[in-house]
Amino acid sequence: MTSLVWSNDRSDVLELPAERSCYPNGANSKGLVRRAIRATNKAPDFRLPDQHGHRVTLSSLMRRGAVVLRFCRNENTAACVREFSALPALHNDVQRLGAGLVIIAVEPFDPRPLGRAARSFHFPILPDAGGKVAQSYGLTYQASGPTSRGISSTNGNSKSGLRIMSAPATFVIDPTGLVALAYVDVECRTLMDHGQILMALECLDRRKQS
Secondary structure, X not given: OOOOEEOOOOOOEEEOOOOOOOOOOHHHHHHHHHHOOOOOOEOOOOEEEOOOOOEEEHHHHHOOOOEEEEEEXXXXXXXXXXXXXXXXXXXXXXXXXXXXXXXXXXXXXXXXXXXXXXXXXXXXXXXXXXXXXXXXOOOEXXXXXXXXXXXXXXXXXXXXXXXXXXXXXXXXEOOXXXXXXXXXXXXXXXXXXXXXXXXXXXXXHHHHHO
Protein backbone atom coordinates (compact mmCIF):
# COMPACT_ATOMS: atom_id res chain seq x y z
CA MET A 1 0.00 0.00 0.00
CA THR A 2 1.99 2.99 -1.23
CA SER A 3 -0.49 4.80 -3.45
CA LEU A 4 -1.69 8.30 -2.70
CA VAL A 5 -5.28 9.37 -3.42
CA TRP A 6 -6.01 13.09 -3.73
CA SER A 7 -9.39 14.77 -3.84
CA ASN A 8 -8.82 16.05 -7.37
CA ASP A 9 -9.22 12.43 -8.42
CA ARG A 10 -13.03 12.43 -8.31
CA SER A 11 -13.48 8.70 -8.90
CA ASP A 12 -15.23 6.69 -6.18
CA VAL A 13 -15.60 9.58 -3.74
CA LEU A 14 -18.66 11.05 -2.09
CA GLU A 15 -19.58 14.51 -3.40
CA LEU A 16 -20.81 16.86 -0.71
CA PRO A 17 -23.24 19.78 -1.13
CA ALA A 18 -21.98 23.27 -1.88
CA GLU A 19 -22.85 24.34 1.69
CA ARG A 20 -19.47 22.92 2.66
CA SER A 21 -17.17 25.92 2.73
CA CYS A 22 -14.15 25.85 0.44
CA TYR A 23 -10.75 27.47 0.65
CA PRO A 24 -10.58 31.20 0.00
CA ASN A 25 -8.45 30.81 -3.12
CA GLY A 26 -6.80 28.21 -5.32
CA ALA A 27 -3.33 28.92 -3.95
CA ASN A 28 -4.28 27.40 -0.61
CA SER A 29 -5.38 24.11 -2.16
CA LYS A 30 -2.18 23.89 -4.21
CA GLY A 31 -0.15 24.55 -1.08
CA LEU A 32 -1.97 21.78 0.76
CA VAL A 33 -1.13 19.29 -1.97
CA ARG A 34 2.54 20.11 -1.49
CA ARG A 35 2.52 20.18 2.32
CA ALA A 36 0.21 17.36 3.33
CA ILE A 37 1.55 14.06 4.64
CA ARG A 38 1.74 11.48 1.85
CA ALA A 39 1.65 7.72 1.64
CA THR A 40 4.94 6.13 2.81
CA ASN A 41 5.63 9.15 5.10
CA LYS A 42 6.00 8.60 8.83
CA ALA A 43 2.82 9.72 10.62
CA PRO A 44 3.53 12.41 13.25
CA ASP A 45 2.69 11.29 16.76
CA PHE A 46 0.26 13.34 18.85
CA ARG A 47 -1.09 13.55 22.37
CA LEU A 48 -4.61 14.94 22.78
CA PRO A 49 -7.50 14.52 25.24
CA ASP A 50 -10.55 12.58 24.11
CA GLN A 51 -14.22 13.21 24.96
CA HIS A 52 -13.76 11.31 28.25
CA GLY A 53 -10.77 13.39 29.34
CA HIS A 54 -8.27 10.60 28.66
CA ARG A 55 -5.00 11.38 26.88
CA VAL A 56 -4.71 9.62 23.51
CA THR A 57 -1.47 9.17 21.58
CA LEU A 58 -0.96 7.75 18.12
CA SER A 59 1.86 5.54 19.39
CA SER A 60 -0.42 3.87 21.94
CA LEU A 61 -3.14 3.31 19.33
CA MET A 62 -0.65 1.68 16.94
CA ARG A 63 0.28 -0.90 19.55
CA ARG A 64 -3.19 -2.37 19.03
CA GLY A 65 -3.04 -2.37 15.22
CA ALA A 66 -3.53 -0.09 12.23
CA VAL A 67 -5.15 3.31 12.76
CA VAL A 68 -7.68 5.18 10.64
CA LEU A 69 -7.10 8.86 11.39
CA ARG A 70 -9.75 11.25 10.13
CA PHE A 71 -9.53 15.03 10.35
CA CYS A 72 -13.05 16.52 10.29
CA ARG A 73 -14.19 20.09 9.72
CA ASN A 74 -16.90 19.84 12.41
CA GLU A 75 -18.70 23.02 11.31
CA ASN A 76 -22.13 21.68 12.35
CA THR A 77 -23.44 22.00 8.81
CA ALA A 78 -25.80 19.33 7.49
CA ALA A 79 -22.88 17.76 5.63
CA CYS A 80 -20.80 17.55 8.81
CA VAL A 81 -23.72 16.05 10.72
CA ARG A 82 -24.13 13.38 8.02
CA GLU A 83 -20.40 12.66 8.15
CA PHE A 84 -20.40 12.20 11.93
CA SER A 85 -23.59 10.12 11.77
CA ALA A 86 -21.83 7.66 9.44
CA LEU A 87 -18.77 7.27 11.67
CA PRO A 88 -20.19 4.66 14.14
CA ALA A 89 -20.75 2.22 11.27
CA LEU A 90 -17.21 2.86 10.00
CA HIS A 91 -15.88 2.35 13.52
CA ASN A 92 -17.57 -1.05 13.77
CA ASP A 93 -16.11 -2.20 10.44
CA VAL A 94 -12.66 -0.85 11.26
CA GLN A 95 -12.71 -2.55 14.66
CA ARG A 96 -13.76 -5.82 13.05
CA LEU A 97 -10.54 -5.69 11.01
CA GLY A 98 -8.43 -5.21 14.13
CA ALA A 99 -7.82 -1.49 13.61
CA GLY A 100 -8.90 1.67 15.39
CA LEU A 101 -10.70 4.84 14.31
CA VAL A 102 -9.83 8.25 15.76
CA ILE A 103 -11.30 11.64 14.88
CA ILE A 104 -9.46 14.96 15.18
CA ALA A 105 -11.14 18.35 14.75
CA VAL A 106 -9.70 21.86 15.09
CA GLU A 107 -13.16 23.24 15.80
CA PRO A 108 -14.60 22.12 19.17
CA PHE A 109 -16.94 19.14 18.85
CA ASP A 110 -20.58 20.09 19.37
CA PRO A 111 -22.80 16.98 19.63
CA ARG A 112 -26.12 18.85 19.83
CA PRO A 113 -26.93 18.69 16.08
CA LEU A 114 -26.44 14.91 16.32
CA GLY A 115 -28.86 14.58 19.22
CA ARG A 116 -26.40 12.58 21.28
CA ALA A 117 -23.59 13.24 23.75
CA ALA A 118 -19.95 13.05 22.68
CA ARG A 119 -19.38 10.40 25.36
CA SER A 120 -21.79 8.07 23.57
CA PHE A 121 -19.37 7.60 20.67
CA HIS A 122 -17.17 4.52 21.06
CA PHE A 123 -14.15 5.98 19.27
CA PRO A 124 -11.89 8.86 20.34
CA ILE A 125 -12.93 12.38 19.32
CA LEU A 126 -9.95 14.66 19.88
CA PRO A 127 -10.11 18.48 19.91
CA ASP A 128 -6.99 19.93 18.29
CA ALA A 129 -7.09 23.39 19.88
CA GLY A 130 -4.82 25.68 17.89
CA GLY A 131 -4.50 23.13 15.09
CA LYS A 132 -1.00 21.96 16.06
CA VAL A 133 -1.64 18.32 15.15
CA ALA A 134 -3.38 19.25 11.89
CA GLN A 135 -0.42 21.50 11.10
CA SER A 136 2.02 18.63 11.68
CA TYR A 137 0.09 16.71 9.01
CA GLY A 138 0.27 19.69 6.63
CA LEU A 139 -3.49 20.32 6.68
CA THR A 140 -3.88 23.82 8.13
CA TYR A 141 -4.62 27.08 6.39
CA GLN A 142 -5.88 30.50 7.44
CA ALA A 143 -9.38 31.78 6.76
CA SER A 144 -11.08 35.06 7.56
CA GLY A 145 -13.60 35.07 10.37
CA PRO A 146 -13.65 34.63 14.16
CA THR A 147 -10.39 33.18 15.40
CA SER A 148 -10.33 29.70 16.86
CA ARG A 149 -10.02 29.33 20.60
CA GLY A 150 -6.41 29.75 21.65
CA ILE A 151 -5.38 31.50 18.42
CA SER A 152 -4.54 35.19 18.48
CA SER A 153 -5.78 37.25 15.56
CA THR A 154 -3.42 39.51 13.67
CA ASN A 155 -5.02 42.66 15.09
CA GLY A 156 -5.58 41.37 18.60
CA ASN A 157 -9.37 41.35 18.16
CA SER A 158 -10.77 37.92 19.01
CA LYS A 159 -13.94 38.71 17.06
CA SER A 160 -12.21 39.19 13.70
CA GLY A 161 -9.04 38.47 11.76
CA LEU A 162 -7.73 35.12 10.62
CA ARG A 163 -8.43 31.74 12.14
CA ILE A 164 -6.72 28.41 11.72
CA MET A 165 -8.71 25.83 9.74
CA SER A 166 -7.94 22.24 8.82
CA ALA A 167 -8.67 20.48 5.56
CA PRO A 168 -10.68 17.26 5.89
CA ALA A 169 -8.41 14.26 5.45
CA THR A 170 -8.22 10.52 6.06
CA PHE A 171 -5.03 8.59 6.75
CA VAL A 172 -4.65 4.83 7.11
CA ILE A 173 -1.57 4.26 9.26
CA ASP A 174 0.05 0.85 9.63
CA PRO A 175 1.26 -0.45 13.03
CA THR A 176 4.83 0.70 12.26
CA GLY A 177 3.66 4.31 11.90
CA LEU A 178 3.90 4.56 8.12
CA VAL A 179 1.03 6.13 6.17
CA ALA A 180 -0.34 3.41 3.91
CA LEU A 181 -3.12 5.49 2.36
CA ALA A 182 -3.68 9.25 2.39
CA TYR A 183 -6.69 11.19 1.18
CA VAL A 184 -6.70 14.97 1.56
CA ASP A 185 -9.81 16.87 0.50
CA VAL A 186 -8.22 19.98 -0.95
CA GLU A 187 -11.60 21.40 -1.99
CA CYS A 188 -13.63 20.55 1.14
CA ARG A 189 -16.24 18.90 -1.07
CA THR A 190 -15.55 15.15 -0.93
CA LEU A 191 -15.07 12.33 1.52
CA MET A 192 -13.06 9.17 1.19
CA ASP A 193 -15.35 6.22 0.57
CA HIS A 194 -15.58 3.88 3.55
CA GLY A 195 -15.08 0.90 1.23
CA GLN A 196 -11.68 2.25 0.22
CA ILE A 197 -10.65 2.56 3.87
CA LEU A 198 -11.69 -1.02 4.61
CA MET A 199 -9.93 -2.29 1.48
CA ALA A 200 -6.70 -0.61 2.64
CA LEU A 201 -7.03 -2.24 6.07
CA GLU A 202 -7.66 -5.65 4.51
CA CYS A 203 -4.52 -5.23 2.38
CA LEU A 204 -2.49 -4.36 5.47
CA ASP A 205 -3.87 -7.40 7.26
CA ARG A 206 -2.96 -9.71 4.34
CA ARG A 207 0.53 -8.20 4.21
CA LYS A 208 0.96 -8.84 7.94
CA GLN A 209 -0.08 -12.47 7.57
CA SER A 210 2.15 -13.18 4.55
